[in-house]
Amino acid sequence: MPKYIVEMKSIEKAFGGNKVLHGVDFCLQKGSVHALLGENGTGKTTLMNILGGVIPCDKGEIYINNVRTKINSPSDAENYNIAFIHQEIMLINDLCIYENLFLGNELKKGSIINKKAMIHKSRNILNNMGIELDPSALTSTLTASYKQIIEIASALLKNAKVIIMDEPTASLNHTEIERIFMIMETLRTKGVSFIFISHKLNEVLKICDHFTVMRDGSIVISDRLTAEIDEHKLAGYMVGTEVSFNSAYSPRTIGKVILETKNLSHKKYFENINLTLSQNEIIGITGLLGDGRSELFATIYGCNPEYTGEIIVNGKKENLSSTSMAKKLGISYLPNNRKEKGIIKDLSISQNMSIAILDKLKGLFLINKRNEFSSNKNFVKKLNIKLHSLNNSILNLSGGNQQKVILAKTLSSKPSILILDNPTQGVDIYAKFEIYNIITKLAESGVGVVILSNEPQEIINLCDRIYVMYQGEIKKEFNHNEASQKKIMIIATGGTL
Amino acid sequence: MKSILNKDNFKDFTNQNSAFIAFIGLFLLAIITCGTTFLNMGNLMNILRNNSIIGIVSLGATLVIINGSIDLSVGSQLALTGLIAVSIINTTQSILLGIIISLISAIVFGSITGWLVAKFDVPAFIVTLGTMTIYRSLSQYLFDGGGLLVSGKSAKTFISISNTNLFNVIPLPIIFWLVLAFIISFFMSNTPTGRYIYAVGSNEKATRLSGININRVKVYTFIISGVFISIAGIVEASRLGSINSASSGISYEMDAITSVVIGGTSMSGGRGRIIGTVFGTLTIGVINNMMNLFGVPPFLVGAVKGMIIIIAVLFQKRLNIKENN
DSSP states (O other): OOSEEEEEEEEEEEETTEEEEEEEEEEEETTOEEEEEOOTTSSHHHHHHHHTTSSOOSEEEEEETTEEEOOOSHHHHHHTTEEEEOSSOOOOTTSBHHHHHTTTSOOEETTEEOHHHHHHHHHHHHHHTTOOOOTTSBGGGSOHHHHHHHHHHHHHHTTOSEEEEESTTTTOOHHHHHHHHHHHHHHHHTTOEEEEEOSOHHHHHHHOSEEEEEETTEEEEEEEOOTTOOHHHHHHHHHSSOOOOSOOOOOOOOOOEEEEEEEEEETTTEEEEEEEEETTOEEEEEEOTTSOHHHHHHHHTTSOOOOEEEEEETTEEEOOOSHHHHHHTTEEEEOSOIIIIIOOTTSBHHHHHHGGGHHHHBSSSSBOHHHHHHHHHHHHHHTTOOOSOTTSBGGGSOHHHHHHHHHHHHHHTOOSEEEEESTTTTOOHHHHHHHHHHHHHHHHTTOEEEEEOSOHHHHHHHOSEEEEEETTEEEEEEETTTOOHHHHHHHHTTOOO | OHHHHHHHHHHHHHHHTHHHHHHHHHHHHHHHHHGGGTSSHHHHHHHHHHHHHHHHHHHHHHHHHHTTOOOSOHHHHHHHHHHHHHHHHHHHOOHHHHHHHHHHHHHHHHHHHHHHHHHHOOOHHHHHHHHHHHHHHHHHHHTTTSEEEOOSTTHHHHHHHHHOEETTTEEHHHHHHHHHHHHHHHHHHHSHHHHHHHHHHHOHHHHHHTTOOHHHHHHHHHHHHHHHHHHHHHHHHHHHTEEETTTTTTTHHHHHHHHHHHTTOOTTSSOOOHHHHHHHHHHHHHHHHHHHHHTOOHHHHHHHHHHHHHHHHHHHHHHHHHHHO
């Protein structure tokens, strides 16, 4: 019995003269959950794309169960029982769950699709995973975590023995992550191996038994995940130096109130919201899925004009009926789903960054391209965005760098009220701390910042005050000093202290 | 290293200019097969002039399609605004007034379409299917389903607008077309509104969340397109000395969409270039001309044209796929 189910040897890959993998060796043991770590743009996804048959490698060998193989396409990978669950969910929203599960491999009776058999088999798979879902429900009705689970189910349906998961937990909350982990654990005991790409080191320590760290296209270390390895050590391998995990928080003098809501309600999403935000202040809003925090702040940004109650900006009651109205009032907003609401895929990096301030960058009629360039250049430096040229397509960037571009866009209008929904989505540790620093600096300069996050630690590290929401209502407000992960979790799950 | 760079540059070039390359290919084919019957000044000017009206309409249609919409009403709107211009000129004998009122009505029509599409989120396909029928019906009702000749003292001056040759060589409609193409191309790449038109077509949600009034962008797009249609209508009325409520502008929407698509603009919005559309229009012009020269039976022209359109687009797709790998 071979020890390794997958062995990749001396893999090299270059994109148009830009070498991204320098002879990488990677081995995956049978029945293990193997973390693949590294900062954004170090070649993790490229390596996995090669294993998944998405792109070919320039040089190197791949062995599956000790047999040398060539994986030229995703369907080749499927034949070797390798499934790749991408960072972006690839389900078709308008199809039912079972239709997505069997997409391309429909069961047939003669030449007619056998719905009954597919629904039955889907139900079996979902039951095996311990999930109660109606296979004929529409996929669009599912939340992000269940969509992720459907992706795993679809991999299992194809008999996958190796499942690659690229940041599966990026858009999930605590309970949902637990759910995914339970399923991974169950499958591991059945001999399925996982490659787990993530930036959340606490999760890695929890679920993984092996780890590999990549830096600049090479392997730094690949080993068993033993007890003496902690988050600090892993982070150190990733950035090459020791990283300080000390809380970035230091108290600030808080200015006057700039945003206030009175009995703000929306018939679908939230009820009786009363909150305040002052100059120089960072407030955090957290909760579990369905808490309504994203919808609440989308409303304050002018996305849902049919609200009731009052929104008071700078002491004046305002009617937030459109996003351009919100922008005029000095509010800026970073959306929570980068692919759907953040990046404009046909525009260049530069054009994505400056879209919100074109009216400021123009002369009488025309965009002043020199000002545009220098403004963008400034952000590239300030946010440490790694790119070849500002004129490239934004799709050329890694996820973390895309996130920084969207952050740059959000900051470009020099807002006095800054709403950041999940600002560190898909961003590596190093970049995360850079972003935390930027947020803190903005607050010091007078901006009022709202951070929406499902990571209590992130909120505790940054915020002066914390609101915890549960099913559309604010259940509790904490000061920085009172808050703890445990307390937040209790309130967020509907409990009382 | 250097050779790799050059290869990349070449790929970039072919990708961005696929419409141009397809046109050049066809042009060479025409020269090889038809020789000087094709390649002479008179014939070339003919091609340009015959396509300048569709060319102008296509410029506006490019904006609409880049913005993620579609406009099916261009033909009937051309007839209606053309009729408005001619009837004002006939009654007041003021060419300027006729042109201005025609342009103003185009702005009104564009605003209404844009407002319906933006405010009520009705698909542009449906809205313009409706306005297409409305404009045509109104034109035919107001002018009894017939034509309107340019008449009176000003008729001669008005007709000379489209029938004068600059330096005795280049017909003015060609100049109008190319100048408008240049202006709108510059507008698209240098003004905020131009940038927003691309952005809305690419990702409406993200554009809105960047604090941009996307409804206004949509309305502007239809207004600009309407103005181009009105100009094309005036050029057409001047060229023929008349305009017909039943037959003017028939199937222009399809010709315009064809030019835009051959020009490499994505039907799903967000991507496309004005210069591509110009070459798209020219490609169709050359195809039509070649078939004329070959003496292809008139009823077969459509079949041949259709095939060449599909081949041209497949060819472009191939270039794009190569680029992506």
